[in-house]
Amino acid sequence: MDKTFSFGPYACRVRVVARDAIAESTENAFTIADTNTARFLPSGSASVVLPSGESAKSWERLHATLGAMLDADLTRDATVIAVGGGVVCDLAACAASLYMRGCGLVLVPSTLLAMVDAALGGKTGVNLGGYKNMVGTFYPAREVRICTPLLAGLPDREYTSGLAEVIKSGLLGDEPLVQMLEEHRDLVVGRDDALLTEIVWRCIEVKGALVEADLTEQNVRAHLNLGHTFAHALESVAGLGEWSHGEAVAWGIARAMELGRAVGLTDAAYAARVVALLRSYGYRIDPLPELARRIADAMRKDKKRRGASVRFVLQRSLGQTIVTEVDGRAVDSVLAGAGA
Ligand SMILES: NC(=O)c1ccc[n+]([C@@H]2O[C@H](COP(=O)([O-])OP(=O)(O)OC[C@H]3O[C@@H](n4cnc5c(N)ncnc54)[C@H](O)[C@@H]3O)[C@@H](O)[C@H]2O)c1
Incomplete structure (x- = not known):
């Protein structure tokens, strides 16, 4: 390759x-x-x-x-x-x-x-x-x-953290990769080298295509942030070491699916498929209503610092990705666990 x-x-x-x-x-x-x-x-x-x-x-x-x-x-x-x-x-x-x-x-x-x-x-x-x-x-x-x-x-936790980005890459536009992750979970978790090389290469193809189209993140490169608006806020609120980046990304992807459903964008069967895949790899993806207020505040602070609106990367279905602002009430409701 x-x-x-x-x-x-x-x-x-x-x-x-x-x-x-x-x-x-x-x-x-x-x-x-x-x-x-x-x-x-x-x-x-x-x-x-x-x-x-x-x-x-x-x-x-x-x-x-x-x-x-x-x-x-x-x-x-x-x-x-x-x-x-x-x-x-x-x-x-x-x-x-x-x-x-x-x-x-x-x-x-x-x-x-x-x-x-x-x-x-x-x-x-x-x-x-x-x-x-x-x-x-x-x-x-x-x-x-x-x-x-x-x-x-590589320590298991680091490996699992990277796997969340692998799942994200599949969702952004590689159906066969998602199928591989669904069908060969044990080989993936067991770090089967041949499969791993294939998986890594597929992720590189997904990211490479987005960066070729948009090196400085003016448009489609932002799709790579699927799950990350939620993840960054969770990482800043949770205690150090409580959530690895990848664990937070997996949690964030689940929230992005719920938010997409809540605003009528995401296909229900697709969202259910993504949630099932994340669960099968053992990620913690349940809502955290006890942290909802602080996570929402962290998003607002981030927005203030960057001088931009809070934008979410949402999906209609696999490979159908949209970057959009969303009404704050819908976000609050998803964070409170009412969007599931
Ligand atoms: N530039 C980008 O586009 C981009 C994208 C995503 C993340 N990042 C950055 O990447 C960083 C996180 O990277 P990471 O998750 O690789 O963390 P890391 O670089 O801290 O590595 C994690 C741990 O694994 C150890 N390690 C590395 N390779 C190992 C191996 N083969 N065997 C055993 N131990 C090994 C490291 O020493 C470290 O302790 C963050 O700073 C993040 O901002 C950058």
Whole structure:
């Protein structure tokens, strides 16, 4: 599997590689990993080893990484090779986009979420002032290398978190992918490598097509936010660690189905199918009326901060996606558990 996408002015080659080819490079390479992924590099170490976890996606770490690139006398024709989850990919891509106004970038995503989402599409960034991704650039990798055997040792919770984005990708426009997830749950949960490669590739095709159409998220790229308006609000309200991003996305997709039903948009049989699929993978998708008020407030705060209206990604059916504003009473009613 090998395909080159056109993301605006950038060409991004995505290919499936063997375990020993993930860091294959030119001489002028600068490797970035974290404490859990440095072992995947042939030398067992990286030029920069970040601490694992979201806290590494900071301005200070970005600054230190750029400093290390300077100390290594990297020139503009150097290539940053990043091996890790979304945190490593986002920070390394941001550093690569800034260093000498942009050097080479190869991303080797090592979590399911990074394979199907973070490594593809050119969004880079770090967090600032307690807000996620406040500083960043659009800078697609020259190459993304997919190696699903890296997922063998990924903690279950991280894997399940990535699976929610896989389900989302299927809903956005890949009926055979949704069928695979429905019919082969045990193989998917058991991380069957051949199936996983096929699934990851299908997700890449879905995201790749949306980003090719709209690199800077002016229109259809926003479809990738299915479930995310609800998810972000839940994540900001729930205690740290209580909900992983993917768990919140699964919950958010279920709410988007209910909201779509409540406003007469979503086909009832389709919504029921999506809910059954999410349940079959064990996601918590019941409404949380006890958090309804706080979740609604979090959505409003987010709206204030971004200076935009609260927009929801809803679906009529599989692949029929719409970005729309919705009457606040319908949202409140869904959050209160009355929309089910
Ligand atoms: N740029 C984008 O388009 C985009 C899209 C979605 C998410 N993101 C970002 O991605 C980040 C989340 O990414 P994530 O979920 O991959 O989290 P992560 O990068 O924090 O990785 C999760 C954990 O798994 C560990 N890990 C990574 N690969 C491993 C492996 N193969 N085996 C064992 N452990 C491994 C990491 O060290 C970390 O502890 C967020 O910051 C989010 O904003 C970016």
